Amino acid sequence: MGVDLAAVTEKQRAVWGLGDYGRVGSLLTWIGESLVREVDVRAGERVLDVAAGNGSASLPAARRFADVLATDYVPALLEEARRRAEADCVELRTQVADAQDLPFGDGSFDVVLSTIGVMFAPDQQAAARELARVCRGGGRIGVAAWTPDSMVGGMLRAVSARVPPPPGVLPPVTWGDEEHVRGLLGPYVRDLRAARRTCAFRFRSAEHCVEHFRTWYGPTVAAFRAVGEEGADDLAAELAEVYRAHSTATDGTLAMDVPYLEVVAVRA
Template sequence: MSQQTQQDPTSTTDPADPADRALKDRHRAMWALGDYPAVAREVIADLGPVLVAAAGVTADDRVLDVAAGSGNVAVPAARTGAAVVASDLTPELLEVGRREAGDEGLRLEWQQADAEALPYADAEFDVVLSCVGVMFAPHHHAAADELVRVCRPGGRIGLVSWTPEGFVGQLFATMKPYVAPPPAGVQAPPLWGREEHVAELLGDRVTDVRAERRTLEVDAFADAAGFRDFFKRCYGPTIAAYRGLAEDPGRTAALDAELLDLARRFATGPDGAMGWEYLLLTAQRA
């Protein structure tokens, strides 16, 4: 990964700008809808330990989990004995994580923070991680710059991101015609699931890049309807899509049908199991 990162002027962020604040407020509210901690706990829990292991987290490390949600990476990292900070834009998710980690007897810091403007010093962390989190920051270059900035030279960066072609990437593609278009400059989250996109974001500021597409086996749902109903109840982006269709029963029914078809297309067996593809990427700060 030798190319120099090129800043995209449409992908920068200014926390003091009213439009940026309004965009982040909408993101914060969306992820507070439903019960994302249930998604993290019941559907994607295996991803956190995978990322912690891939990044080689040890008890000697100071770790930052960016866009941590309720801590599906931060908590496994804390189990190693590492000093962990979990940061997220949505305080409601952090509160769930704080409570669940406390029940387990784990001690870590929980801090509200914007992934595009992290409130940490340069080179403050040995390991910087994000599991299907930072990919949802609207301006990819700004978020990538922050991942690199807060990681010390020689430290590790580890990311898990849904791929565009995989199940969750196709979930967003399915919902796209049913939601309002994003503001100018906002980039699609599943782009983080393309190695070449992350390579362009990080540029020559990292070395020893290792990227691998893997599949998460999901068996949390009895059938396609079980998936659809769970995501309508728990997953913020899906809830927001349906709320926007509340006055249009025809389009609501159409989205219902498309989500059923999506789950059936990705089924790996008759028991409702599915395979969700993701990109696991690790790198060392140059």
Template sequence: MSVTVSDTELKARHRTMWASGDYPRMVETFLLPLGPRLVEACDLRPGQRVLDVAAGTGNASLPAAERGARVTASDLTPELLAEGRRRAEAQGLELEWTEADAEHLPFEDASFDVVMSAIGVMFAPHHQDAADQLVRVCRPGGTIGLLCWTPDGMLGTLFRTMKPFAPPPPPGVQPPPLWGSEDHLRSLFGDRVEWRTSTRDVLEVTAFPDPHDYARHFTAYYGPTIAARANAVREGREAEFDEALRRFCEEWNRGTPDRARFEMEYLLAVGTRR
């Protein structure tokens, strides 16, 4: 698989985007439960060779290492890996941390017993390339586990809300929440993976008293939102962007005006590599 100059530039922009803001703070604020849920679904065992693709700060990698697995955490963004190392050291856990592009993984064929990703690989721009890599590095009979935001859930709607304000994506780039569609997974993996589990659930978020604090949090700390708003500012549309996020938060608030509660739907899919 060749890497073009345009692809290199695209990945550089992605790396910069995820290094902006403070994604580790978002993890600590409300995303922590997702990693353990994926690890539990994959039924990880001591001694297994586990690859966490687009691992970020190790939200799934660390609980996998706690179970005694031999974990490699890979991510495109070195700043996130550095935070993951710090968290691992604080917990006394040993992992291998590798800077890697999910579409060009630097690992041998069939070198892992379990290949997993929690709201990570879904952000690789070329879905088929990333799916092919997950299959390639997983041994036959091994496990592939994915936890992804759904297209019709809260995060899928957030990306649709931001899309009119973001620069148009390069040709061939697909929306991240498609990975949370059962049909899309079947189209990506075909008969190479036999899905044992495919369930939808929600991450309940109660960290924000005011529903609009959710939008302010994303605008301050979440790379994709920061990038979309920056483009809106360049186009003189920042007020329109802020109003769109305000309406989005009011629409998705399942609590009260004084105590917000959001339900972020995800698809959890675990299968066997044939």
């Protein structure tokens, strides 16, 4: 029996509604800025941000006076993106949409982006196909995803050990493997280039980082709920070890430069 990907998607939608992803998404500002720069978003271009969260890529694209539409399947995250755009005095449209089944016509956008977003779609083939389908020929596609060896990769493995994904659903961080992404997007694009970059995470301590993700990050919130009080200490300790293993700080704080893969390609 195959995986019921629609059911998996609904469960994920509920998980991303836990906590407050905006408290984590705000740490990813650099990733969105870098992706928009590398894609070279221009004023007036039609830009779609897929699985936009609270607007890490949408906002820098809007600051370039592009016509930006931010989409996500969690309405609360889009409301945060809208409020951030209002605070920045930039124009941003939002629409609820699933990355695996985008409600737009073929070639509707000049640029299609996703920053630490589309990587979490359970049907990776469908998500890649949709990114390409809605981008016009000669348009650009830009995707940023955590790498398998990153701190986030370690954190998600600890979470998955407590809340296992259905058999057959690939880990999200496979989007951070260049060979895998070339396989996903290759049939639809040309001139694909990938670069390994880092995003700086700074916390007061490993314990502070555990508390932050435990409180605000949906997958971690779900994992702590799943293990209950009896398993909470073990999970917290394992996460703290993951964070310390990736830290370069020597002053007792936590300093992690978290690697991610930045992919830019031209729609064939």
